[in-house]
Amino acid sequence: MGWESHLTAASADIDLGAGREIFDYSHRQKEQDVDKELADGVEQEDTWPGEGAEVLARNLLVDGETGESFPAQVPGGEDQTALSLEECLRLLEATCPFGENAEFPADISSLTEAVPSESEPPGLQNNLLSPLLTGTESPFDLEQQWQDLMSIMEMQAMEVNTSSEILYNAPPGDPLSTNYSLAPNTPINQNVSLHQASLGGCSQDFSLFSPEVESLPVASSSTLLPLVPSNSTTLNSTFSSTNLAGLFFPPQLNGTANDTAGPELPDPLGGLLDEAMLDEISLMDLAIEEGFNSVQASQLEEEFDSDSGLSLDSSHSPSSLSSSEGSSSSSSSSSSSSSSSSASSSASSSFSEEGAVGYSSDSETLDLEEAEGAVGYQPEYSKFCRMSYQDPSQLSCLPYLEHVGHNHTYNMAPSALDSADLPPPSSLKKGSKEKQADFLDKQMSRDEHRARAMKIPFTNDKIINLPVEEFNELLSKYQLSEAQLSLIRDIRRRGKNKMAAQNCRKRKLDTILNLERDVEDLQRDKARLLREKVEFLRSLRQMKQKVQSLYQEVFGRLRDENGRPYSPSQYALQYAGDGSVLLIPRTLADQQARRQERKPKDRRK
């Protein structure tokens, strides 16, 4: 009922003062609709993606950096069948308590998988499985390895940072990549100090290990070589479950057998590092790109600087999160999706509070609110200030002004006033008062002018902000014509809508700002994670090299019954979970490696 009358009233109102609007309306949704919308859409889309592309490019670069650690593939070796395979086996079984530990496969598989390229050098199975993989009881997947390494790395980080800065300040020529590809055929002299072992890229960093290496106890020359964890405890603990045998294969210790065994110092670690890590990295990147991996992100988040915007975000709109969002557990992952929703919801909730205040109270409160917004939020909120100021009804002085104005204009004819109001009637030079009136006129909104024209006996402010009851009361107090009543209703409607629009825009802006901040935060997080990844890669590399050199050191010093060194192509060292190291025939190791090559894949999928 009332509504219909409103509608009719609206038309009446238009007749009174806004004929324009009707006219415009005709072509409003035709031309403008199409043109402007299209333009807007295009513009916006251009802007955002641009930024994204930039970021992406940056990240890619970083990734590229990571990628540098790709080991150069060294084709290589050959497996040489040990002559006395049977003997070896027997021996092994006899000595090795865990002989055919079922656990192997896991290890091998992980290693193999991690280092597909390296582990499959032509003809040579580098993955010698440690028969004593007792340490690893649970299947060892990449993730686990990764985590282990991470934790290890952390421990070593200090060590490394302090003791071997050299490594960190890796030599020019991209040591990262070079280090992995060990020159296969470099002869290694026992006498030659290990640091100088010409293991290709390895050599660069050798100096680092020298201290440790030199202090290494020389192992006795027995077939089975139980190595007691020396000072390299970290290594042992770190790689206890890792099979070292196939990894470091000093191709030609003492120049023995340098032919058959192609050059290959396949190192599981390297593979791990390179392939697996890269895998992870790419995965992470993917995850990040898509919306951030909640688990990793949050983990890392907690570990590292918590200055991320996420925290800010939560603080910013806590109520909304708790109330509307509910589950905020998946902070980051949901942040992208939730940020839009949460942002909007948070914004709406927070604003609803403000809005409620603003609406129910007068302009003064509103002013305060606006000011608060400007201060509390982003600089851009200054806009809001302006917005609010421009709303005449919100000028605290207005009520008073309005009264004055009303008094002045009451005598004038509505129609004349309405039209005359818009163009400044400055022609009436009547002194300062007149000018003041002009000024006031300018400050008045269209509806106020109309109200004046219709001789509405109360302020627009009241019309708009009074609660329904009071509003109706007010109306009932006066004898108002239909035109006046309709005008009043329109004024109320428009006024409310005006405020609603302002709030809406405010909210919208706020949402955008929140999203922008979220984006920044996420970008920052991503960059940080990438940085960390690189750091971890470096640490891993160092570890790998250390282990490698140790392997060579140990292997190179082993002597058989005749006092001769073992051929790296025929024997390999295996690291057991309990920290011991075994010398086993290559063939055996290869077999084991093969056996377990399949399992992992199946298991993985």
Add this chain to the structure above:
DNA sequence: CAAATTTGTCATAGT
């Protein structure tokens, strides 16, 4: 004066 921004309105949908 034109282009870019702000604001006010309207129509609608939703509360």
Add this chain to the structure above:
DNA sequence: CCACTATGACAAATT
């Protein structure tokens, strides 16, 4: 249903 609020779209008003 009423009275409002929220929001997209348009156009007038401002910058």
